[in-house]
Amino acid sequence: MDFFIVAAALGFLMLAAYRGYSVILCAPLAAMGAVLLTAPSAVAPVFSDLFMVRMVEFAKLYLPVFLLGAVFGKLIELSGFSRSIVQAVIGLIGARRAIMAIVLVCALLTYGGVSLFVVVFAVYPFAAEMFRQGHIPKRLIPGTIALGAFTFTMTALPGTPQIQNIIPTSFFGTTAWSAPWLGLVGAALTFCGGIAYLEWRRARAAAAGEGYGTDLRNEPDTPEDVRSYHPLVALLPLVVVGVANYFFTQWIPLWYPPGGTVELAGLPEPLPIDAEGRVAIWAVMAALLTGIVTILLFSFRTVASQLAEGSRNAVSGALLASMNTAAEYGFGGVIAALPGFLLVAEALKAIPDPLVGEAIAVTALAGITGSASGGMSIALAAMSDTFIQGAQAAGIPMDVLHRVAAMASGGMDTLPHNGAVITLLAVTGLTHRQSYGDIFAITLISTASVFAVIAVHYLTGIV
Incomplete structure (x- = not known):
């Protein structure tokens, strides 16, 4: 019964998201419904002290990133930078290669350390302009961005600074560069499979005479007479964000050594500085501010007349996107505390092969919680000792466990209730019904590549 309660809550939220209902409303309803069926007296305390705490924790950390990312993307749009880059890319590789171009831009940004949420805001204006000029259906944009930002550069490529590649290091004593050859194999499989699928979808739409689409929402609004x-120059802000993110990541620990405090006259006691846990967030925020300043230096006269309205629209979109994702974060926290979730975790421990068991456990829990990093953290916290023992008995290096865990976290995490998916659809102005099928296809390709990598390791022994 406990398991069916968890499954029902998850199914309800996925259905509600797919049907277009607000996740901000449905996530607490689904979570509290599950608690009501499990322990009725715990509903109020769990809502206030678990769901809302997790939701606010997410907003505390990431709301500034959403806001700055949205403003950055809006300025890229209003300045005309997006149109200039799109025209250059089309002239260089042709309008038919728009999908490849957007995937590569997303990949470069995420591998450069830019948060995938920021990538969505920053790349969407380019993607919309390029797809419009290439007469490619807008509904394919979410799947294209998902392939470039949510898959191989997030988890497979060795050295990627995304959190999904960092979490396993604390459990297996590895580094972000673990199992480089297996990571490259997995990245190549995901990239090639995803591109083949998206190009097939584009070709089918073209054969049916389908263009970019009409009656669309959240369309980028670049004036026709905007300066070219x-x-x-147009690409410079994106480069600045990537480079600044790297350097701020190196500098911030030097500016705020461990144990530091801030003293202000109005504070009753010194404020401790938790720089170690904030480096990535502070670095991204500083990088985005640097990118925004760069855009304004080159295009202030162009965007000045639209800056007030544009920033209001950007903030509105960022608030909606961040609250959607925060609600998902709260839902995952509640579900992970239920006895039905523990039954799932215990059942996954029984899988005999350590790599297959790890892959299934991580991707399953990431799917249930709707979070790649959250699902992987829960799975490894509960089962890493089991995986390590099995791997040592089979002579499997810890680096392979690291890479399989990282890649598996980016598999079934992108179910309809996933926060990044909801953010992506909200930013692009599309619905689950219009575009989720393509995102799910990319999810299946990414998940399949994990098990292909496991097979490659067993067949060849490469790491």
Whole structure:
């Protein structure tokens, strides 16, 4: 019964998200419904002290990133930078290669350390302009961005700074560069499979005479008479964000050594500084601010008349996207505390093969919680000792456990209730009904590549 309660809550939330209902409303309803059926007296305390705490924790950490990312993306749009880059790319590789171009831009940004949520805001104006000029259906944009930002650069490529590649290091004593050859194999399989699928979808739409689409929402609004910039100038803010993110990540620990405090006259006692747990967030925020300043330096006269309205629209979109994702975060926290979830975790421990068991456990829990990092953290916290013992008995290096865990976290995490998926659809102005099928196809390709990598390791022994 406990398991069916968890499954029902998850199914309800997935259905509600797919049907277009607000996740901000449905996530607490689904979570509290599950608690009501499990322990009725715990509903109020769990809502206030678990769901809302987790939701607020997410907003505390990531709301500034959402806001700055949305403003950055809006300025990229209003300045005309997006149009300049799109025209240059189309002239270089042709309008038919728009899908490949967007995937590569997303990949470069995420591998450079830019948060995938920021990538969605920053790349969407480019993608919309390029797909419009290439007469490619807008409904394919979410699947394209998902392939470039949510899959191989997030989890498979060795050295990627995304959190999904960092979490396993604390459990297996590994580094972000673990199992580089297996990571490259997995990345190549996901990239090639995803591109083949999306190009097949584009070709089918073209054969049916389908264009970009009409009656669409959240369309980028670049005036027709906007100034044209040299592509390198237009590309500069994206490069600045990636480079600044790297350098701020190195500098912030030097500025705020462990144990530091801040003293202000109005504080009753010194404020401790938790720089170690905030480096990535602070670095991204500083990088985005640097990118925004860069855009304004080159295009202030162009965007000045639209800056007030544009920033209001950006903030509205960022608030909706961040609250959607925060509600998902709260839902995952409640579900992970239920006895039905523990039954799932215990059942997954019984899988005999350590790599297959790890892959299934991580991707299953990431799917249930709707979070790649959350599902992986729960799975490894509960089962890493079991995986390590099995791997040692089979002579499997810890690096392989690391890479399989990271890649598996980016598999079934992108179910309809996933926060990043909801953010992506909200930003692009599309619905689950219009675009989720393509996102799910990319999810299946990414998940299949994990098990292909396991087979490659067993067949060849490469790491």
